[in-house]
Amino acid sequence: MGETPRPDPERVEARAGDLLPDEAGSADPEAQAAAILADSDERGRDRAGGAVEHRRSGEAPPG
Template sequence: MSERDSEQDRIESRADHLLPEEAAAGSADPEAQAAAILAESDVRENDPEAAPDSFLERRTSTQAATPPEPTG
């Protein structure tokens, strides 16, 4: 599979799984909407300073805290 095919699969998958608020906004072209969402996400991931009001934390699942046990 080429890089282009992989990127197209990524876009199609994202278009098929829009968040409720993204779907509610509506779009005549969900794939174009997904491509724009992914492009913006890639910029923020590659340059954490691109979104100064957000915080990008990189941790593995083994570094994450274990959720507390439910009580009662």
């Protein structure tokens, strides 16, 4: 497997500001947020290797 690309810095900053209570407490919230997003992006890639659409929680379909 190749190297996982770093998430967009704006996404990292937004995610760092939205860490959940069980995620908070890191000495470096932006590094923690970057790791969370990179993991999420990696899991979100389909089997063909394509990228997935990113939505904010308010944009998710009702369910």
